[in-house]
Amino acid sequence: MGGDGQGEQPVYRRVLLKLSGEAFARPGGATIDSETVYRIARQIRDVAQAGVQMACVVGGGNIWRGKAAAHASMDRATADYMGMLATVINALALQDALEDIGVVTRVQTAISMHQVAEPYIRRRAIRHLEKGRVVIFAAGTGNPYFTTDTTAALRALEIGAQAILKATQVDGVYNADPKKDPSAVRFERLDYLEVLQRGLEVLDNTALTLCMDNDLPIVVFELMREGNIKRAIWGEPIGTFVGRSTSHVTPAVP
Numbered sequence: 443m444g445g446d447g448q449g450e451q452p453v454y455r456r457v458l459l460k461l462s463g464e465a466f467a468r469p470g471g472a473t474i475d476s477e478t479v480y481r482i483a484r485q486i487r488d489v490a491q492a493g494v495q496m497a498c499v500v501g502g503g504n505i506w507r508g509k510a511a512a513h514a515s516m517d518r519a520t521a522d523y524m525g526m527l528a529t530v531i532n533a534l535a536l537q538d539a540l541e542d543i544g545v546v547t548r549v550q551t552a553i554s555m556h557q558v559a560e561p562y563i564r565r566r567a568i569r570h571l572e573k574g575r576v577v578i579f580a581a582g583t584g585n586p587y588f589t590t591d592t593t594a595a596l597r598a599l600e601i602g603a604q605a606i607l608k609a610t611q612v613d614g615v616y617n618a619d620p621k622k623d624p625s626a627v628r629f630e631r632l633d634y635l636e637v638l639q640r641g642l643e644v645l646d647n648t649a650l651t652l653c654m655d656n657d658l659p660i661v662v663f664e665l666m667r668e669g670n671i672k673r674a675i676w677g678e679p680i681g682t683f684v685g686r687s688t689s690h691v692t693p694a695v696p
Contacts, residue, residue, distance in 0.1 A: 453677035456495040456571060458598035459486070459607045460591070460645075463503035465665055466532050473504050474535050478666075483539035485671040486576060490545055494675055495571040497601055498578045499594040500536065502528025508586075522586035526553055529590065533580035534558065540576055547576045552584030552593075564600050571601065591649040599656055606658060607674050608644065609665035614682035615642055630679065633687035644684055659685035 465482065468475045490496050508518070508525035533549045540547040548570050549559040560566065562579065570577045582593045598606050617640070618626040634654035637644050644650060644662055653660055661674045663681030673680050 452489075452492065452494050452675045454494065454604040454675050456601070456603050457497070457605050457607055457675055458594055458601070458603040459496060459498045459609060459671065460594040461498060461500045461532075461536075461609055461665070462590075463501040463505060463528065463532055464611070465504075465609060466500075466535065467504040474532065476539075479535050479539045480543070481666065481668070483536060483543055483545070485669065486540060487543055487545045488669070489672050489675055490574065490576055492672070493574075495574070496576045497567070497571060497597065497603065498533075498536065498576065499590055499597055500529050500532045500578060500580060501590040502526070502530075502532055504528075505531060519586040522582075522588075523553075526581040526584070529582060530555070530559065530580045533578045537578055545576055546574070547578060549578045549580055551581040552579070553581040567597075568601055577601075589646050589649070591645040592652070595645065595649040595652040595658065598658060599652065603658070606645075606653065606660045607671065608660055608662045609671070610662060611664065611666070613664040613667075613680065615644055615662050615684070617642075629682050631687060632682060632684045634684060636687075637684060644682075653684075654686070657686055659683065 466474045466479055468478055486496055502525050505528035506525050508521035511521035530551055537547045537549050550562040550567055551559045552562050554561050567577050579597050582588060582590055583596060594606055612620055614628045615632060616626040616628050620626040634650060637650060638647065644660060661681055661683055663670050663674050670680060
């Protein structure tokens with residue numbers, strides 16, 4: 443990936459962490475699980491205290507799925523706006539946990555709601571990062587029909603992040619669903635085009651194309667293994683690295 447094992451210095455100095463809504467809840471459990479949120483917050487704290495500038499984009503699928511609601515006859519734009527509000531709830535939960543453990547945090551939303559969060563302003567977000575604050579971007583792009591994957595790619599490029607960290611429930615990208623197929627093989631590295639051609643689940647196609655056009659790497663890794671956020675940033679070869687490649691795709695050794 444970015445290095446040959448975890449060294450003394452991080453490989454990336456400014457990153458964007460993409461968290462799905464499901465990351466905030468235990469499987470089959472509460473919509474927002476406090477213990478789970480604190481586990482994420484402690485990992486973010488450890489990285490931020492080491493001097494890495496951390497931004498986050500959060501999803502809202504644990505509370506509301508706009509696309510699914512639209513399929514059930516709700517107007518798609520309305521359903522998507524409701525999903526954006528769900529991401530704000532998750533962002534506030536993460537902010538509360540971070541600040542409770544001593545991490546100064548700002549939530550910026552693409553939909554103005556001045557009583558609870560700052561509006562998204564690019565230069566202000568960068569200034570917060572430079573001051574060592576964690577910035578959480580909520581409410582997507584502020585537009586329906588765009589996913590939080592696209593938000594992650596867009597915000598990462600706007601703030602000059604050096605990589606997107608895509609946190610998932612599995613330890614990387616596989617050629618099949620590892621929960622259903624025991625012979626599934628994990629990839630160590632993938633080229634953007636290979637991801638598109640294979641139809642692999644990394645980011646949606648709009649977000650992936652945006653990353654490809656701007657040479658923004660993506661690291662896909664398992665979130666809930668303690669310390670994995672730091673391992674990814676320090677270049678330890680965990681998960682799957684997606685970027686521009688001059689060589690063939692490398693599956694991990696099973």
